[in-house]
Amino acid sequence: MLEDKSPQLTPISKLGEFGLIKHLTAHFPVMQDSTKVAVGDDAAVIDAGSSKMVISTDMLAEGVHFNLGYVPLKHLGYKAVAVNISDIAAMNATPTQILVSVAVSNRFPVEALEEIYSGIALACNRYHVDLIGGDTTSSNAGLVMSITAIGLQDENKIVKRTGAQENDLLVVTGDLGGAYMGLQILEREHSVYLANPDMQPEMEGYDYILERQLKPEARTDIRKKLEELDILPTAMIDVSDGLASEILHLSDQSKVGFHLYEEKIPMDSTMISTAEELNLNPAMAALNGGEDYELLFTISPSDFDKIKNHPDFTVIGHATAESSGNYLVASGSNQLIPLTAQGWDAFLNGE
Amino acid sequence: MLEDKSPQLTPISKLGEFGLIKHLTAHFPVMQDSTKVAVGDDAAVIDAGSSKMVISTDMLAEGVHFNLGYVPLKHLGYKAVAVNISDIAAMNATPTQILVSVAVSNRFPVEALEEIYSGIALACNRYHVDLIGGDTTSSNAGLVMSITAIGLQDENKIVKRTGAQENDLLVVTGDLGGAYMGLQILEREHSVYLANPDMQPEMEGYDYILERQLKPEARTDIRKKLEELDILPTAMIDVSDGLASEILHLSDQSKVGFHLYEEKIPMDSTMISTAEELNLNPAMAALNGGEDYELLFTISPSDFDKIKNHPDFTVIGHATAESSGNYLVASGSNQLIPLTAQGWDAFLNGE
Numbered sequence: 001m002l003e004d005k006s007p008q009l010t011p012i013s014k015l016g017e018f019g020l021i022k023h024l025t026a027h028f029p030v031m032q033d034s035t036k037v038a039v040g041d042d043a044a045v046i047d048a049g050s051s052k053m054v055i056s057t058d059m060l061a062e063g064v065h066f067n068l069g070y071v072p073l074k075h076l077g078y079k080a081v082a083v084n085i086s087d088i089a090a091m092n093a094t095p096t097q098i099l100v101s102v103a104v105s106n107r108f109p110v111e112a113l114e115e116i117y118s119g120i121a122l123a124c125n126r127y128h129v130d131l132i133g134g135d136t137t138s139s140n141a142g143l144v145m146s147i148t149a150i151g152l153q154d155e156n157k158i159v160k161r162t163g164a165q166e167n168d169l170l171v172v173t174g175d176l177g178g179a180y181m182g183l184q185i186l187e188r189e190h191s192v193y194l195a196n197p198d199m200q201p202e203m204e205g206y207d208y209i210l211e212r213q214l215k216p217e218a219r220t221d222i223r224k225k226l227e228e229l230d231i232l233p234t235a236m237i238d239v240s241d242g243l244a245s246e247i248l249h250l251s252d253q254s255k256v257g258f259h260l261y262e263e264k265i266p267m268d269s270t271m272i273s274t275a276e277e278l279n280l281n282p283a284m285a286a287l288n289g290g291e292d293y294e295l296l297f298t299i300s301p302s303d304f305d306k307i308k309n310h311p312d313f314t315v316i317g318h319a320t321a322e323s324s325g326n327y328l329v330a331s332g333s334n335q336l337i338p339l340t341a342q343g344w345d346a347f348l349n350g351e
Numbered sequence: 352m353l354e355d356k357s358p359q360l361t362p363i364s365k366l367g368e369f370g371l372i373k374h375l376t377a378h379f380p381v382m383q384d385s386t387k388v389a390v391g392d393d394a395a396v397i398d399a400g401s402s403k404m405v406i407s408t409d410m411l412a413e414g415v416h417f418n419l420g421y422v423p424l425k426h427l428g429y430k431a432v433a434v435n436i437s438d439i440a441a442m443n444a445t446p447t448q449i450l451v452s453v454a455v456s457n458r459f460p461v462e463a464l465e466e467i468y469s470g471i472a473l474a475c476n477r478y479h480v481d482l483i484g485g486d487t488t489s490s491n492a493g494l495v496m497s498i499t500a501i502g503l504q505d506e507n508k509i510v511k512r513t514g515a516q517e518n519d520l521l522v523v524t525g526d527l528g529g530a531y532m533g534l535q536i537l538e539r540e541h542s543v544y545l546a547n548p549d550m551q552p553e554m555e556g557y558d559y560i561l562e563r564q565l566k567p568e569a570r571t572d573i574r575k576k577l578e579e580l581d582i583l584p585t586a587m588i589d590v591s592d593g594l595a596s597e598i599l600h601l602s603d604q605s606k607v608g609f610h611l612y613e614e615k616i617p618m619d620s621t622m623i624s625t626a627e628e629l630n631l632n633p634a635m636a637a638l639n640g641g642e643d644y645e646l647l648f649t650i651s652p653s654d655f656d657k658i659k660n661h662p663d664f665t666v667i668g669h670a671t672a673e674s675s676g677n678y679l680v681a682s683g684s685n686q687l688i689p690l691t692a693q694g695w696d697a698f699l700n701g702e
Binding site for chain 2: 036037041042043044045046047048049052053054055056057058059060061062063064065087088090091093097099101102103132133134135136137138139140141142144146148149150151155158160161162236237238253
């Protein structure tokens with residue numbers, strides 16, 4: 001679509017900056033009571049009431065975080081929002097508003113931006129967040145998106161990265177490694193396509209991992225589930241860069257060490273079989289793959305009975321003294337392997 | 352500096368994404384009571400207390416909003432913050448926090464980012480705002496910055512673009528056109544430099560307009576001054592895209608027309624003499640130049656006595672019925688010239 005020179009596509013310059021943002025944001029309804037002024041003024045106005053406001057921002061760059069060769073623009077819009085909402089969920093807060101800025105080169109027609117915004121709208125609707133502001137501008141290069149997400153929570157229920165205590169249990173939601181394995185399939189099929197555009201991509205049977213990569217969901221359901229179980233995590237983070245990297249963040253900020261049990265890491269069967277097909281180690285995908293957007297948190301050992309056997313949660317390790325360091329306890333051998341952050345790093349993997 | 356391959360410069364990949372953001376944000380003190388959690392967690396936490404929170408975001412792209420050939424990186428950082436703070440001031444709110452995201456190609460060393468952040472730090476200190484979050488990532492192309500600014504104000508004191516009434520007076524702070532004229536000088540000297548790198552740039556005597564372009568200030572002083580005069584504007588906007596464009600925004604959102612008197616537009620003497628030197632019309636620079644970051648607002652006619660002869664404010668026109676349209680009343684002839692938005696548009700001027 002982007003390279004299509006067909007005359008029905010609208011150059012962005014036809015609408016101009018103000019026309020464009022008005023056009024793209026015209027059909028975003030206000031869903032949150034706390035949204036007092038949304039798009040269209042110098043700034044949006046938010047009523048925090050008695051809750052505290054939680055706010056996070058992320059930037060996504062073409063060729064670094066996504067490849068438009070195989071990521072549909074609508075999915076890109078959806079994912080950009082979900083990824084930010086995930087940061088709000090990782091604070092144990094309820095997402096309420098987002099602001100979206102997009103820089104695009106003039107090679108993108110208005111219709112391409114409409115696709116992105118249709119994905120953003122879908123995510124807004126899915127997570128009940130209001131679009132309250134943003135900016136669109138041209139760039140000399142590819143597409144860069146910046147999203148700021150806002151959420152609310154009572155001060156005493158906000159969960160930071162800093163509260164884990166020695167002997168706390170380390171818990172993760174869902175399963176890990178799927179998004180990374182989905183990316184491997186997309187990249188494989190994209191290479192095949194580049195070599196021979198007539199070849200049909202072989203995507204069948206990979207639905208779960210492709211969806212994990214292309215349309216990840218923020219775990220906004222977890223806050224309520226934990227509340228129903230009467231559990232307040234002591235520390236929490238979302239798994240954006242890989243399990244190993246996130247554990248090291250919790251360790252660094254809570255001043256504890258961790259033992260992670262390889263055999264406990266939750267993995268999906270499609271992820272495992274695809275890893276085997278591609279001669280990759282599934283545990284490495286879970287540890288270092290990233291982009292799963294599950295929540296990783298610590299709880300008091302006294303909460304164990306409340307959480308055991310719950311389908312959404314897996315206890316994968318525990319906190320130790322900071323001086324003990326961070327280790328993966330290998331399956332079978334019980335060998336202690338030092339955990340290192342080989343997670344996804346835009347500056348190491350990019351360009 | 353950017354093209355310098357000298358060995359003391361540090362490639363960004365040496366620090367990695369987490370190392371980089373930690374390194375760049377290590378020396379930003381928390382100054383605002385409302386900042387509960389700043390940089391370093393999934394999200395920042397803000398206490399809005401009984402005030403309402405005002406929030407705005409902007410994106411700046413290399414080659415579109417700035418040219419690193421003549422904009423020092425430190426100034427770029429400062430200006431990016433000031434521009435966003437200006438949006439908060441335009442809501443009659445007090446700026447309190449910012450979030451900054453930067454996408455850069457690997458051709459930038461860490462020291463270049465440090466320069467940008469030193470400008471950001473200077474602006475944070477100048478405006479008493481806390482840096483509470485952000486993201487750094489690589490990009491395949493140039494430099495893109497995204498800033499989100501937050502402010503506080505009581506609900507009944509927030510001034511939107513929508514409240515102007517027929518017969519209200521149109522008032523502007525400071526003077527206009529200087530930033531645009533400063534840009535003309537920078538571009539002229541840059542062309543001379545490109546043609547002959549040994550030539551010394553001729554910047555003397557242009558200090559005021561160069562500073563207007565390179566180091567604009569947000570008018571955060573105006574909120575307090577208006578409060579002291581017991582004036583609450585009926586509508587307000589900041590002059591980022593040019594006076595004409597902003598008047599049309601107020602017109603569109605308040606459903607009124609405006610008469611703007613050319614002879615009343617406040618202009619600085621250096622701006623006027625430079626315009627004459629370059630064979631440009633100074634009034635056109637004020638009308639369409641943009642980037643002055645002054646505040647444009649409407650007040651009830653009954654407030655006129657409070658504001659007349661105040662050195663910070665100039666009454667430049669008045670609101671009419673919406674059906675009357677928007678006109679510039681030309682100096683001398685009193686001819687009515689329809690106002691059109693020829694303001695700065697990233698999609699029309701960019702690339």
